[in-house]
Structures are given as C-alpha cells and as structure tokens.
Amino acid sequence: MKPFLLALTAVLLLVACSQTETQKATTSKPAKSQVEEAKPMALMMRAIYEQSSAMRGKVEAGEALDSSFYRFMEFHELEPTDSTVLVKVFYEHNEDFKRAFEDLLKASNKDSYNAMLTQCVSCHEDFCPGPIKRINKLRFQES
C-alpha cells in the first residue's frame, strides 16, 4: 500500500508543473524530491485556484467582490517545489499579478477577471506550464 501511495504522490507532483509527466513518471526510481509532500507554495497555489474559482462565481452572478474576504495570497514568500523559480522574472510576474488581482477586486467584472487569469498564465508559461489548461478553463468567453 505504502509504495503505491508514494508512487501516486510522485505522479501527482509531476502532474503539477511539468508537461512530460508520463515520461518522467515511468523512470524506475523517482528522485527524493518527487516523493515528498507538496511544498508550501504548491499548496497555496491550490488555494489560489479554489479562490479564483469562487471569485468567478461571484463575478458571473454580478456581485461585488468583498476585499476583506478575498485577499491576495503572498505565495512568493513560500518554499516552492523547485527553488530555481525564485528569480527576478518570477517576482516581476508576481507584481503584475498582484496589480491585476487588486484591479479585479475594485472592478468585479468579467474583463478584469480574465485580465487576472492572463497574469496567472503569463507566469505559468515561464515557470509552471502544467496547469495552464486548467487555469484557462476559468476564463469567461468573450461575448
């Protein structure tokens, strides 16, 4: 049971950022880092995804986003799975994303929601392509 769970964790972790997970998942001995628990940044990213999905519902219903409830999560301060992401461009993407997030809180509309997702994707293109498809599914289609 335990080796199975470890293998499953490894696969889930690989699914997170890489696009070549099947290739890597079939190597017989995964590196130690691949079988460890999800890192704090990855866990917060999951929460950010859930929050984004909840915000989508509000925007779709035409309700204002409550800025005391929807807060910017400082994920860039947390330990990532791959520490090589912590370079200047990453922090620049984070600043752009933060601005888009704040604009969304003020405007609470579909355009600003999509603009925030554009910033998620922009950072993900450089550092973590795996979830881009999932993120784009949150997008409102242009009417």
Ligand code: HEC
């Ligand atoms: C500044 C860069 C950046 C921005 C902006 C960003 N992400 Fe991420 N995201 C990352 C990195 C890096 C990881 C990998 C984290 C790790 O594995 O420790 C990640 C991981 C994820 C994951 C996978 C988590 C897992 O299960 O391992 C999801 C889902 C995700 N991000 C969604 C989003 C969404 C939704 C947004 C916007 C609302 C967003 N991200 C904005 C860089 C970013």
